[in-house]
Amino acid sequence: MAPSPSVLVPATLFTIMFALGVGLPLDGFSRWQQQRGVLLRGLLGTCVLVPLAAVALLLWPATLSLSQPARFAIALMAVSPSAPLLLRKAGKQGGDRSLAALLQVGAALVAILSIPLLAILITRIFGVSGWAIEARHVAGQVALAQLVPLLLGLLLRRFAPQWASRLEAPLDRIANVLLLLLVLVVLAKTAPLLTTYVGANLVALPVMGALVLISLALGYGLADRDPQQRVTLALVTSMRNPGLALLLAGTYAPEVPAVKLGILMYLLITVLLSIPFLHWQRLRQA
Template sequence: MFASITLFTIMLALGMGLKPEALGRIRQRPGLFLRVLPASCLLVPLVALGLLLLPIGQSLGPSARIGLALMAVCPSAPLTLRKAGKKGGDRELAAVLQVGAAISAILSVPLMADVFRAAYGTASWDIGPVEVALQVGRTQVLPLLVGMAIQGWRPALAERIESPLNRVANGLLLLLIAAVLVKAGPKLLPFLSANAMGLLLMAVMVGLCLGLGYSLAGRNRHERITVALVTSMRNPGMALMFATTYARDLPGVTVAVLTYVVVTVLLSIPFLKTLNRLEALESGLEVRAV
């Protein structure tokens, strides 16, 4: 419940800072959206399935395997917008891509769940579109649209509210992170020591997703950062919801999901720093050439 309130507040604050005309980005770059959304919603889960079917993937324990699979299946991380804004990405583009991925997830998550079920010959993971639609709509799309509506209807009011609401959202996020660490912290180190191969496979998965996003974007640095984050950062809220529903007898799945989040954050830091450094170097060379 607290996680849902936190995500709702974050998305509401982000929506208030996003002008309605941002949706015009779809008309400006339809090809980009047609590349990124299928990649994030369909290709990323298929890459994960391919890795899990390799001998190293088959050697993983069930908790690590299911945790990785759930994160791969669930696109549209609510915190992508915040990270894109802080790390040199295009916050507006990230918002539109996220809304598109969230809506696409209503169909892609049940579809990919069926693909994983068929691959492993299991009767579990019977995830329906109604469950996904309720989770995504309630915690992501609805507050974002409400925030955008306030921005379009009363821009002066949105401007006054956005800053204090952002502070509230940051405070809630810090409390949520602290609560998760207190609850899962004691289980994290034992999980890592018992699932070294799972940790390695998560790192490979995140690296592949960052590279995939980079390759799908254009030459603009902000766009490359944004798309790399959109494809690599998954939705832990949705994954945890499915974990508690479909993997109750495997409490380690929750720890695996949180581990995947930590790996994503840690690997994205050097990736973004390297990308910014390379772009700065290329810009310097172009200036010298002129």
């Protein structure tokens, strides 16, 4: 029997954020004063500019034909920063792992305020009805889902570094498995809608692709001329948090499964479009 997404989503997000806290290089936090400018620009990009770019795209006359589920999916991914497993990806793709760690922790903290405010802004701009959004409820959800497990992981790294070193690799593998399982379970639940969704949302796919490309360009442009920094900020701004987006979708649009399918489509498009960008950056660094 497949696990319920209502249980798997928070469990996956908790594990991912706990694994992030356990694996964070604490010595990298000493760099925040030296990198204060790029950190602020990175947080501005991932927590504010990407969501505003999504709003601009959704207000564009050519996108007015988008279905409500597609709009919800794009909006939820746009407002959900601090992508899971970003730290590991940045280290493997020629980015700055310490900078990625600082940005990821900062984005998780800023999201407690940015997501409720952006959700209210988006619902008012587009006249969305049926979403009983209260800033304090969203802030509580984001804090519980991201901040609490992150702090627990950081405390383990700080006070039991040997245990943290032993658990880092197994937790990383568990987080990967849970994220893959979550994607498969959501796909299994929404599979009957897949053909209908793609047929009804052909316009949404290029819009998602455009937002991913804009996000990559924003991160690249906000960085200094350092190649590692450019890779890091591009990844931070473009890669969103599907676990958090699915959690919010399950809370505020539980009767619209197509929203979850749209979130997975956005995730797939992000992965596909990041491949040529990262290949280009590797060639430049070589």
